[in-house]
Amino acid sequence: MTKAAPFSAEDRQGESALVSVIMPAWCAAPWLERAVLSVRNQTRTDWELFIVDDASTDDTAAIATRLARDDPRIRLLAQPRRSGAAQARNRAISQAAGRYIAFLDADDCWLPEKLETQIAFMERVGAGLSYTGFWRARGEKRREVAVPESVDHAALLRGNIIGCLTAVYDRERLGTRLMPDLPLRQDYALWLEILRELPRAHGLTTPLAVHHATPGSLSSRRLRAAAATWQVYRREGLGRGAASLCLGRHLLRRLARG
Template sequence: MLKVSIITPLYNCSEYLEQAIQSVVSQTYQDWEMIMVDDFSTDKSIEIAQRYAAEDSRIKVLQLEKNSGAAVARNTAIEAAAGRFIAFLDSDDKWLPHKLETQIQFMQDNDVAFSYAAYEKINEQGNAVGKVGVPERITYYDLLKVCSIGCLTAVYDTQKLGKIYMPLIRKRQDLGLWLRILKQIPYAYGVQEVLGQYQLRSDSISANKLSAAQFTWKLYREVEKLNIFKASYFFAQYAVNGVLRTKFPRLARSLGVLH
């Protein structure tokens, strides 16, 4: 088997962290390491992580000396990673038990350097409230228009790509990484089967969307260096697609924005 390094940033996530870790421990694919980087949490997150690390040598815990943001935490974990494959799982999300086995086999069978998968959204009671389907393949320009890659499903192959890191911005750094990868290869490929569960949170959804939009613009202009015309074009696509996906999912599916 080929080792997978699982990248998990921690910040005040004690409410959900155990279920995330358990979903990794329960994987049918066993050749993995889970690298959790605590971003100066003030709750019990670090204690929970260290308890699991004491019980399973595949789980490693690192601590940042100050709160630095998810990009720094994830990049610290990527730097420490020893696996051929880099996978991402946030501390409040979960994987289905066959996630790694299915996705790594898909990548090997199809000679894929970067993959993603469909996933479910779950509410705070743990009930599924909707499936997020994915396109069969995505280009760099597709991704500028709408981010169809859920961070909890992304996996890339360091043997094919080397280690690639996230841009140091507070939000949308995951999209920044996917764009960096797709500058090296023509396509990322999607597993159509649901392989993970994304945790919906009740805290300020509208404010989060506004902030995400602001950081998407920042990503286009400051990281991707798109000129004002290209940035405006892709941001308009991003905004329209976001409204379609949220408010008019049936229309979004007919237009290929949702899958």
């Protein structure tokens, strides 16, 4: 399990951030500023942003340093060696002050009203875990990725509909939740863990983020991604037959979503 100590508002120790944004970055120099600007442009301003440089070999650290210098809400954490997205995210989560934990990768971005709309939605429905629709962009082309209004553990096993760039969880409901240390699909594994405890996650069907399909990104390596999904199913305790069935459904869903 990846559950750490319980969290309460008092743990913030006077910090003004309600939302902690977690952004791992590895060789993200071409896109990092776009992602950070989408956070800085949020209509809700009570956030902090952790950029975790995962031992990049390009100008990621220099760009992040400049961005952090320009906005005191931005913090740069540097990994001494490349450790992967799960460890990078977990380092930031462990230092976060906010009640809500939100995720954004360095090559994606949010629409300006994302945090304001989603946090208000979570407060209204009492959601411990929420997600939204998003756009998938390939160059100049965009395609909307639709999501259901809610999902439970059984439905999520049939395919991950929670885009990491849209997910937010409530630490007052769940405590501090770290991502399983998997090379891929660690976000999917975390959502499944959470939904063993919550009856469902709640979704906003409005697209509030943009996933940019980046050549060479981890998610574009399809065979590795399928193998990682299989590992998640086995980690959930599924036998080979059940895992094979879920993986088939998962791949069909991803094909349908483009």
